[in-house]
Structure formats: C-alpha cells, structure tokens
Amino acid sequence: MERVISNHYCILPGHFYPVLKLRAYTQLGVIRNYCKGDSVVLPGEVVNKVIFVLAGKLGVSFLNEDGRQKFMFYVDPFTFADRLFAIEECFVHVVAEEDSTVCFFENEPLLRVLQEDRELLIEFITCYASKCTYFMREAKELVLYRPSARVLRLLYELCRAQGKECPQGYVIDQRITQKAISEITGVHFVTISRLFRYLKEENILQKQANKIIVYDLPRLRALIEEEELRF
DNA sequence: CCATTAATATATA
DNA sequence: TATATATTAATGG
Incomplete structure (x- = not known):
C-alpha cells in the first residue's frame, strides 16, 4: 500500500511525515518511558542516537549561552528527534510534553536497516523533508x-x-x-x-x-x- | 497552568 | 516622531 508523499507542507512545527515502517524495527533499539516534564536530552549532552517516538510527544528547544531559548518543534508519534551523527556543543533540550514512550536507535543498526529497506529509507527522508519545509517557511516568515x-x-x-x-x-x-x-x-x-x-x-x-x-x-x-x- | 489587562519601555520605519 | 511590539507585573479562570 503506497502512501502519497506529496503535500506534506507543515505550517505548525509538528505532525511531520511519519516513519511508520520504523515501528517494525523497534527490537533494534532501546525503549524507554518518560513522564510529562521529564528531560529526554539535557542541554549539552552528546547523543548519537535517533529518538523515535512511539507514543506521547516531545518538545525540542535550543538554549543559548545568554539564557535565551527558542522552541523548535514537537516530536509526535512515529517521527524522531535526530542525533544520527552526534553534534558537539549542541545546547538542545528535549523534554517530554506528555507521558511518552520512545525508542532509541543507535547510529549503526539504523543505518543498516535504512540500507536494507528502501521503503523505510524513503519514509525517513520524507520525514526530514517535511521538517525542512517547515523551517524554511519559518525562516522566510521571520525575515519578511x-x-x-x-x-x-x-x-x-x-x-x-x-x-x-x-x-x-x-x-x-x-x-x-x-x-x-x-x-x-x-x-x-x-x-x-x-x-x-x-x-x-x-x-x-x-x-x-x-x-x-x-x-x-x-x-x-x-x-x-x-x-x-x-x- | 494559561489567558487577560494596564502601564510603561523599547524598537523600528 | 509615530506606531508597533515587548516587558513587567498584577489578576483571574
């Protein structure tokens, strides 16, 4: 059953294109539960995993040296917060907005299944693309x-x-x-x-x-x- | 927790 | 300098 992959223009920072096929691979990751308000990734913490949400919702914010912060996006079920490749000096704060269940995928096993499963790869890229579209819109709006x-x-x-x-x-x-x-x-x-x-x-x-x-x-x-x- | 309001300050065209 | 927006602080749902 092929899903239509066009028109995933997101106006709000959530409900990005869901990577439904990744649900079949959760045995490759580590599942954890968080309560509303819990930190999933602390500012400055180096994480090189993809954080795939199975239930609930996470919020991602950037924190600056001067204490200011900017909310970035929500991570809804079957979308992810990505640290596929670790970023140093990354002051991102990921918080559970609701009671949530997430699956952490390590870099290597995830890259392997993305190579083996073409449909999964397409969904994964499409999720990134919908997020990219959202941030391009936001940047344009802020400037214009x-x-x-x-x-x-x-x-x-x-x-x-x-x-x-x-x-x-x-x-x-x-x-x-x-x-x-x-x-x-x-x-x-x-x-x-x-x-x-x-x-x-x-x-x-x-x-x-x-x-x-x-x-x-x-x-x-x-x-x-x-x-x-x-x- | 979220929303409202007024008073005041700051920013911008 | 006029107008828009932010900030602060107090208050209520």
Whole structure:
C-alpha cells in the first residue's frame, strides 16, 4: 500500500511525515518511558542516537549561552528527534510534553536497516523533508513579515490548509494555546492575546481551546495585506 | 497552568 | 516622531 508523499507542507512545527515502517524495527533499539516534564536530552549532552517516538510527544528547544531559548518543534508519534551523527556543543533540550514512550536507535543498526529497506529509507527522508519545509517557511516568515502579520498569516494558511466549512465560516480543528503560537511565531504572548482580542471584537475569528472559528476569511486576508494594524 | 489587562519601555520605519 | 511590539507585573479562570 503506497502512501502519497506529496503535500506534506507543515505550517505548525509538528505532525511531520511519519516513519511508520520504523515501528517494525523497534527490537533494534532501546525503549524507554518518560513522564510529562521529564528531560529526554539535557542541554549539552552528546547523543548519537535517533529518538523515535512511539507514543506521547516531545518538545525540542535550543538554549543559548545568554539564557535565551527558542522552541523548535514537537516530536509526535512515529517521527524522531535526530542525533544520527552526534553534534558537539549542541545546547538542545528535549523534554517530554506528555507521558511518552520512545525508542532509541543507535547510529549503526539504523543505518543498516535504512540500507536494507528502501521503503523505510524513503519514509525517513520524507520525514526530514517535511521538517525542512517547515523551517524554511519559518525562516522566510521571520525575515519578511512583522510580528502581527506572521500570526495572521499563520492563521490564514491554517484555515486554507485545514479549515472545514461550517455555518459560521470555517472551523480549524486544532488544539493550540496562545503560548504555543507565541513560541512558533516569535511574537510575545501578550501581543498574541491582544491580537486575538482584536480579531474577536472585529468578528474576524475566534480562538477556543480546541478549535479556531474563522468568521471572515476575506477580512483576515485583507488585514494581512494592510500596512497598518491597530489593536 | 494559561489567558487577560494596564502601564510603561523599547524598537523600528 | 509615530506606531508597533515587548516587558513587567498584577489578576483571574
């Protein structure tokens, strides 16, 4: 059964292309469980394993010398945090966002099965490709658009990509917090809160805990194109 | 824990 | 210098 490998353009930093075939090889790795909040990789720790998630979710952040940090992405089931080749001086922090089960694959056995199993190799590369696409988008957005425009564009693209028509307009079934949107876009959480208040007051969209209802997609589009935005 | 709000400071065009 | 965004701090769900 061949899966379609096109259109894995990720707007949010998770749900990258899943490497389902790697599930068949977990006996080659070491399985461990983590509780929500546990560190899976500490900043500065050198790991040369691929961390394949079987259940739950991990979060990956970069920490800087000055104490600042940037959230990078979520590792959902059947995707991985990669240290296939160890990186020195890598201040990455990998934390269990939920109770999670992961499988650690050592470099050599994994490279061997990737060579033996062509389908697995294709999935593995496709997972990397979807992640690469996400980060290219993020880099482009950061350079080209101001903070509030980045949030509006994210919402607009989410609506276009996965919004379902409903009586009020479109509904985006996405459980995402304002804090997460803040981390993804690099916009301060207070600014995010004010922006959502404005969008609600203007009857453009409303964010609830587990969904976003878009009432007026054309106006959302128009706001993105406006030079000024007062909220 | 997450979200809201106001007051104030800083950054940027 | 005007406007956008960040920061801080207090407060509530």
